[in-house]
Amino acid sequence: MAVQPTPPLIQRVEALPIIIVFVLLLALFMYLSPQVFLQPFQYTTFLSTLPPLILLAVGLTFVIGAGEIDLCFPAIIGFAGYVFAVLFKEYELGWIAVVAALAAGTLVGFVNGVLVAKVGIPSFIATLGAQFFWYGMATVLSGGKSYALRGAEESTVWQVLVGRPFADAETVWVTQLPIQSLWTAIVVVVMWLVLTRHRFGEHTLFIGDSNDVSRVVGINVDREKIKIFTLMGALAGLAAIFLTLENKNYFGNQGQGYLLLAIASVLIGGTSIFGGRATIVGTLFGCFIIAMIEPGLVATGLTGAWVNTVRGLIFLISIIFYLYVDEPQRRRALFARFWLNQGLGRARATE
Amino acid sequence: MNVTDCCGGGSRAPTGFLTGSDVALWEGSRVTAATSAEQSTSAAFRSIVRLEHVQKFFGAIQALKDINLAIDKNEIVGLIGDNGAGKSTLIKVITGVIRPEAGKLFIRDEEVNLADYSVQAAHNLSIETVYQDRSLAEKQPLWRNFFVGRQITNRLGFIDIKREKELANNILINEIGFRGAGITVDSTVSNLSGGERQGISIGRAMHYNADLIILDEPTAALGVAEVRKVIDFVQRIKESGRASIYIEHNLAHVHEVADRLVVLDRGSIVAEFSPKDMSVTELTQYLIKLQRGG
Numbered sequence: 001m002a003v004q005p006t007p008p009l010i011q012r013v014e015a016l017p018i019i020i021v022f023v024l025l026l027a028l029f030m031y032l033s034p035q036v037f038l039q040p041f042q043y044t045t046f047l048s049t050l051p052p053l054i055l056l057a058v059g060l061t062f063v064i065g066a067g068e069i070d071l072c073f074p075a076i077i078g079f080a081g082y083v084f085a086v087l088f089k090e091y092e093l094g095w096i097a098v099v100a101a102l103a104a105g106t107l108v109g110f111v112n113g114v115l116v117a118k119v120g121i122p123s124f125i126a127t128l129g130a131q132f133f134w135y136g137m138a139t140v141l142s143g144g145k146s147y148a149l150r151g152a153e154e155s156t157v158w159q160v161l162v163g164r165p166f167a168d169a170e171t172v173w174v175t176q177l178p179i180q181s182l183w184t185a186i187v188v189v190v191m192w193l194v195l196t197r198h199r200f201g202e203h204t205l206f207i208g209d210s211n212d213v214s215r216v217v218g219i220n221v222d223r224e225k226i227k228i229f230t231l232m233g234a235l236a237g238l239a240a241i242f243l244t245l246e247n248k249n250y251f252g253n254q255g256q257g258y259l260l261l262a263i264a265s266v267l268i269g270g271t272s273i274f275g276g277r278a279t280i281v282g283t284l285f286g287c288f289i290i291a292m293i294e295p296g297l298v299a300t301g302l303t304g305a306w307v308n309t310v311r312g313l314i315f316l317i318s319i320i321f322y323l324y325v326d327e328p329q330r331r332r333a334l335f336a337r338f339w340l341n342q343g344l345g346r347a348r349a350t351e
Numbered sequence: 352m353n354v355t356d357c358c359g360g361g362s363r364a365p366t367g368f369l370t371g372s373d374v375a376l377w378e379g380s381r382v383t384a385a386t387s388a389e390q391s392t393s394a395a396f397r398s399i400v401r402l403e404h405v406q407k408f409f410g411a412i413q414a415l416k417d418i419n420l421a422i423d424k425n426e427i428v429g430l431i432g433d434n435g436a437g438k439s440t441l442i443k444v445i446t447g448v449i450r451p452e453a454g455k456l457f458i459r460d461e462e463v464n465l466a467d468y469s470v471q472a473a474h475n476l477s478i479e480t481v482y483q484d485r486s487l488a489e490k491q492p493l494w495r496n497f498f499v500g501r502q503i504t505n506r507l508g509f510i511d512i513k514r515e516k517e518l519a520n521n522i523l524i525n526e527i528g529f530r531g532a533g534i535t536v537d538s539t540v541s542n543l544s545g546g547e548r549q550g551i552s553i554g555r556a557m558h559y560n561a562d563l564i565i566l567d568e569p570t571a572a573l574g575v576a577e578v579r580k581v582i583d584f585v586q587r588i589k590e591s592g593r594a595s596i597y598i599e600h601n602l603a604h605v606h607e608v609a610d611r612l613v614v615l616d617r618g619s620i621v622a623e624f625s626p627k628d629m630s631v632t633e634l635t636q637y638l639i640k641l642q643r644g645g
Contacts, residue, residue, distance in 0.1 A: 199508045206499055209488035215448055216486050218470030218500030276490040 014196075015270050015282030017321075022285045025292060033299035040173035042295060046288075047177065048162075048246055051184040052077070052239035054287045056258055057265040058191050059235035061283045062228050064266050065195070067208035067275025068123040070229065072112055073262065075134035076236035077243060077255025080105040082138040084241050085147040085250035094157050102237045108134055109233015113226030123229075139252050146251035149244070162245045180242050187235070192280040204228060208275025264311060265290045268318040272326065289314065396459040399424045399563045399594045400445055400478070405454030407440055407618075414440045415451065416618040422563065422596060424459075427589050429609030429626075430598045433642060436615040438598050442565055445596070446480045447473040474501055479561035481552045481569050487540045494519035494536040497555050518558075527554035546577040553584060564588055565596045570604060582608055602638075606631045616641055 013019070030037040056073055063070045084101035087093045093100070108130065115126040152158045162180045169175050195201035203224045206214045214221050236255075244250045267273060268289060269282025293314070294307045398421040407415035414437050422428050430438050443449045444456070447470045456463045458476050480486070487496050494512075497519045503511045519536040527550045540548060549569060556564050566585065570578045578601075585608045588595045599605035605612065606626045612634070614622040621641065624634070 193509070197509050197512060199502050199504055199510060202495055202499060202502065202510065205491060206488045206495075209490050210485075212485055213488050216446075216470070216480070216482060217488075218447075218474060220469075272490070276488065 015279045015285060017325075018269055018282050018285045018289070018318075021318075022289055022292075025289060025296070029292065029296040029300065033296070036295060036299040041176070044173050044176040044178070046291060047181040050287060050291050051178075051180045052243040052246075053258060053261055053265065053291065054184050054284065055187060055235045055239040055242070056262040057269075057283045057287050058188055058280060059232035060262050060266045061269070061271050061278050061280055062191075062195065062201075062204050063123075063232050064263075064271050064273065065208050065275060065278025066204045066225065066228050067211075068116060068225065068228070069263075070112065070123065070127045070232050071259065072108065072127040072130040072134065073232060073236040073239075074255035074257075074259045075131040075138070076105045076108050076233055077240045077258060078138040078252055079108060079134040079240075080237040081240040081244045081250050081254055082142050082252070084244055085149065086142070088152070088157070089147050089149055094155060098157060098161070098241055101241050102234060105237020105240060106230055106234040109230040109236070110226065112233065113229030116229060117222040117225040135253070142250075142252055144252060146249060149248045149250070152245060152248050158245055162242060178246075180246065184242075187238070188280060188284060195278060195280050200224070200227065205276055205278060208272070208278070210276075261290055261311075264315045267322075268315060270318075270322055272322065273319065277326065396424060398422055398457065398460060401457040401460070402441075402444070403455040403457070405441075405444060405451045405456070407437075407444060407449070407451045414618050415444070418454065418618075418620060420613065420620060422594050424562070424594055425589065425592050427585060427595045427597060427608055427610050429605035429612045430596055430615065431600075431602065431605060431612060431638070432615035433638075435617075437618040438615055439567060440618075441615065442480065442567055442596065442598065445473070446470060446478060446565060470500065474559070477559070477562040478565065479556040479559050479563070480565040480567065481549075481556050482567045486552055487548055489541040490539055492537045492539055493523065493534070493551060496540060496551065497522060497558070522554050522558045526557055527551065546573050549573060549577065549581070553581070561593070563594045563596070565598075567598045568600060569597075570599065570601065578604065602634055603631050606634060614638070614641070 026037070036042050056077075059073070060070060080101045083104040084097050087097035087100050091097075112123075112127055112130050115121050115130070116123045119126075121129075153163075160179070161183070162178060164175060164177065165179050166174045166177050195204065203214070203219045206217070206219055207221055207224055211221050214224075240255070243254060247254070265286035266283050267286070269279055269284070269286030271278040271282060290311060293310055294304070297306050297310060298304055401421040402418050405415055405418040406413065418441060420441075430441070432438050440449065444451050447468045450465055450468070456465060456468065458478070463472070463476075488499070491499075494516045498510075498515045503514050503518075505511065516536050523534065523536060534543065534547065540551070543551065553569070566581070569581045573581065582604060585595055585597055589608070589610075597605055597609060609626055612624045612626060612629075613620055614624075614637075622637075629637070
């Protein structure tokens with residue numbers, strides 16, 4: 001048998017570049033503000049605030065990997081959050097409120113999928129329209145009111161979904177460990193397995209690569225796209241429940257801040273904006289980086305006003321990086337534009 | 352097997368889709384083919400595929416007009432016609448990619464329910480297609496490209512990656528003959544040349560050992576030596592007792608291997624010839640006249 005050459009390290013470890021960037025950034029922040037980044041409390045805070053972002057970004061990894069986009073999920077956070085809050089508070093339905101909110105998110109995602117796959121509207125436009133519609137629905141139904149879920153922590157729903165299982169522990173930071181980080185970790189692992197090892201994940205990447213090729217090799221492209229958007233909706237529904245319970249408060253535009261954060265996390269992580277390549281591990285570290293920037297900058301003395309500027313900068317740099325690393329023809333075009341290939345050719349000839 | 356005699360140096364050699372001792376490799380592949388193709392060899396049927404009165408519309412345009420065509424179980428049929436004549440549409444009907452509005456499709460003389468017919472169904476009925484370059488996903492590794500659409504999975508739908516890679520490696524080395532060419536099952540398609548891609552497509556079709564292999568302009572992107580290999584491949588389909596539909600722009604190629612030539616023009620079958628009755632020159636003149644006459 002021919003000996004298979006071992007692929008380089010960068011190909012063997014999923015999302016290695018972004019993991020390195022994360023470690024460097026973390027080390028930098030630890031060096032600049034040890035009082036924040038060498039203490040456990042910053043990390044327990046992350047564990048309670050990050051799960052909604054991670055859930056959204058994981059769903060979006062499938063959507064973008066399939067060459068589509070979803071702009072609707074902030075509205076799902078609003079709409080499913082409303083369904084949950086009203087059933088939980090006004091009707092005291094407990095677990096039924098959870099199921100209803102998940103169903104609401106799933107339904108919105110399913111409708112998005114049908115609009116894209118069957119009606120044939122480009123996903124950018126379809127989900128932009130859907131975003132306005134469902135955000136509007138949530139506002140109409142709630143009458144613009146917010147719901148404070150005071151006393152929610154007494155309920156089993158709260159205990160099971162976003163509770164603090166070690167509240168009686170001796171160490172202070174251990175008492176703050178939130179259970180939703182565990183649920184989110186399980187979702188992430190399952191979704192990673194699905195993307196890398198399941199038929200559905202493979203179909204997602206082939207669809208992102210080319211719809212025509214996918215049809216020819218026997219993938220039911222329309223059905224898989226509907227599934228992808230439905231999955232996104234379900235994960236956004238779960239994110240809405242976590243967010244509403246963790247904040248013990250519902251307000252209509254609670255999802256609006258997540259739009260760019262989630263998209264940025266996915267693309268920073270290394271999922272291709274053109275589809276066909278997607279990584280859950282990268283997305284996870286993308287979320288970490290996006291979330292770390294705010295406390296990092298504030299703790300190192302920059303004002304909060306800088307946060308979005310730096311996020312935008314990292315976002316653009318990483319997209320340019322992936323574009324030229326992973327798309328050889330674009331890299332060649334770039335080098336040609338700067339006459340770099342001639343320079344390299346000469347250097348090699350004189351060696 | 353001897354690996355060392357091929358493509359010395361281990362560097363990326365400019366390969367076609369076959370390297371080294373081709374003939375032995377192809378012989379070897381036929382042996383594996385024979386063992387895995389039990390379901391169909393003994394079947395008694397006349398036509399591998401037969402279409403009756405098939406109609407296909409795209410909006411107001413009728414892409415296929417009342418197509419009647421039968422392919423015998425050991426026949427190479429060359430499908431020729433101008434761009435837009437309906438060749439690819441016809442192929443896509445047979446392979447389950449698109450559904451006709453009317454007509455009947457028979458496979459091994461048995462009528463197929465068109466409402467349930469799909470690419471998977473065609474695969475299950477042992478029909479394989481080699482498209483010119485539209486059947487491989489660029490950014491995906493080769494092993495995924497070999498098995499996508501019919502993955503080896505457990506009951507939950509999770510892919511047996513180890514097994515798929517083993518089989519893909521086997522196809523790559525033993526059936527296609529990519530040896531020492533720097534191509535592994537983990538290579539992505541975007542790194543391959545046109546000839547190598549064609550080799551992958553043909554290797555995939557061979558692996559599934561179809562009774563009907565449809566070749567949709569397989570030589571479009573290839574150099575002279577690689578074209579020769581495709582033609583040899585078509586001849587071996589014939590020798591091994593199977594059937595093929597061969598779409599080709601180059602009349603000399605198709606004239607050489609086909610048992611029968613079917614001419615499509617604006618969605619209709621307008622003529623059928625035996626290559627014996629007509630030289631390439633006569634055929635060319637006929638086709639030019641057909642275009643002008645329309």
